[in-house]
Amino acid sequence: MxxxxxxxxxxxxxxxxxxxxxxxxxxxxxxxxxxxxxxxxxxxxxxxxxxxxxxxxxxxxxxxxxxxxxxxxxxxxxxxxxxxxxxxxxxxxxxxxxxxxxxxxxxxxxxxxxxxxxxxxxxxxxxxxxxxxxxxxxxxxKLFLPGIMKLKRLVDSGFFGEILSVRMEFGYWVFEGDWQPGQRPSWNYRKEDGGGIIVDMFAHWRYVLDNLFGNVQSVSCLGATHIPKRWDELGEPYTCTADDAAYATFELEGGIIVQANSSWTVRVNRDDLLTIQVDGTEGSAVAGLRDCKVQHRVNTPKPVWNPDIENPFDFMDQWEEVPTNDVLDxxxxxxxxxxxxxxxxxxxxxxxLLEGAKGTQLSDLGLKSWEERRWIDIPELTIGGASHGEKVKVTKS
The missing domain is CATH 3.40.50.720 (NAD(P)-binding Rossmann-like Domain)
Structure with missing residues (x-):
């Protein structure tokens, strides 16, 4: 030793x-x-x-x-x-x-x-x-967050049956910096300094989706700069040149549809700063950063649309917590x-680094989708050439 x-x-x-x-x-x-x-x-x-x-x-x-x-x-x-x-x-x-x-x-x-x-x-x-x-x-x-690891365990166990769709909500309100200091650095809101929520978060969404549900095959994205003016760390005002919110749809292999909202201009009314809902033929789950709850098909309620009566269901009470069976660091x-x-x-x-490049690719194509207002397919990446789609295979160590 x-x-x-x-x-x-x-x-x-x-x-x-x-x-x-x-x-x-x-x-x-x-x-x-x-x-x-x-x-x-x-x-x-x-x-x-x-x-x-x-x-x-x-x-x-x-x-x-x-x-x-x-x-x-x-x-x-x-x-x-x-x-x-x-x-x-x-x-x-x-x-x-x-x-x-x-x-x-x-x-x-x-x-x-x-x-x-x-x-x-x-x-x-x-x-x-x-x-x-x-x-x-x-x-x-994020692959090592307790909530995501519990979600991965459900996927691997076949709990969902056929996975149909995924809904992701991420974000919180980042103060503008005038009357309360912002929680994020000012460069995040300047495109020329590498800022923007698409550049920041789509790199995360790529590896989460690829590793849990299947490779991302296409993207449709609409970005926005909702707050055009903020104040920096010295209290000086500046113009925001990068997106602070993104509303995206991804199509994964196997036909799974993902809707992902990412925003630094949203006030949180959900269980966590990130929630991922997965719906399948046999069951559903909602995961946060640490917790995960499930609803199997046999426990699924049968609501009927009727706006003329009080809601008879406590929907939030009809989910079960996935236990924390491991000590997670x-x-x-x-x-x-x-x-x-x-x-x-x-x-x-x-x-x-090739996996990291896939995240940058999704950010790039998300920005392109926003600019051109269209769906964009995502080519395979290799390190045999400098372009997106060059099919030169390399064995990775």
Whole structure:
């Protein structure tokens, strides 16, 4: 039994997601639990170096969490052979350039999504990583949410019979920033900075739908910028150039129809910030971030439309909770542990840069559908060429 120290260059960890989910709740938590134990008893211990542009933020973050390495010089970090993983949670417009540099330096790649600002650039990153022979992965955290894992268990068990449709509602009210600070950074609402809810959320919807129900085959999307003016972190007004809501329909293989509403301009009147309702011939389910409830065909009520009487049904009371049979950890941390095992022990990790490119592709085609006001089919992606539909097969490691 031995300890295996794994150096990780963590770029962009001073941002909200980088600090909370990837540093504190993942890498710091893994270090506090004593590392990741392999089947033979060896222990992987992550050894991060925090990288960013703000020296004061980096120093403060490192001191607060017992990390003794930080730097504002990415090139110097990439030259250190003991740091074998490069992680990127910067803003989208900065990500691809630094991932290219890390691949050239021979680092294994793990990054947030979207992996780039266009599908062509995302495919290029996947191709470069493949040609360089470096392992790579993309954060697909929602697959590890307790509610989604319960939903996946239902799908795998055949609970639904034939799945007919899926309805997804996501979002909440993000304050404009004038009389209350906004909960999201201002760049989210500027297209030129990589903002927009289609770019942000369709990358998530792609891997959720592909992994749970079947590959997405076509999209129809209508975006909107409902709030044209917001106030930034300094209290200065700015014009919103990116979409803050998207109303989409996806068609999946097997004929499953998905309706997905995504909005930062909606007030929540549902069980959770994200709810996914699945309807099938044998039963239905509604999953949130942590919980999932079901209604089998034998327990389905038989309502009749009659607006002249009080509703005789308590519809919300006619669902059963799916039990939490497993102890489920933070989804970001779980995926970090899987990636570390993939790097050290060559365990399976299917969520690579090509999978990440599929998310960018859906965002791109969603925006195109909105612009052209039409349905768009989604071609197969490969890393044999730079275009959407080039059919050059590559065996992925």
């Amino acid at each position: 031995s300890n295996i120290n794994v150096g990780i260059i963590m770029n962009g960890v001073t941002g909200r997601m980088g600090t909370n989910q990837h540093l504190i709740r993942s890498i710091v938590a893994i270090r506090k639990q004593g590392g990741v134990t392999l089947p033979n008893g060896d222990v992987i211990m992550p050894n991060p170096i925090l990288v960013g542009r703000n020296e004061n933020k980096l120093r403060s973050l490192a001191e607060e969490h017992g990390i003794n390495r930080w730097s504002t010089d990415l090139d110097t970090c990439l030259s250190n052979s003991e740091d074998i993983i490069y992680f990127d949670s910067q803003t989208t417009v900065r990500r691809a350039k630094d991932i290219r540099k890390a691949i050239k330096a021979g680092k294994h790649i793990y990054c947030e999504k979207p992996t780039a600002t266009s599908v062509e650039e995302s495919l290029e990153l996947a191709r470069l990583a493949y040609e360089a022979g470096v392992k790579n992965g993309v954060v697909q955290d 933070n989804g970001f941390k779980v995926q970090w542990e899987l990636f570390l095992k993939h790097i050290v022990n060559d365990e399976s990790f299917p969520w690579d």
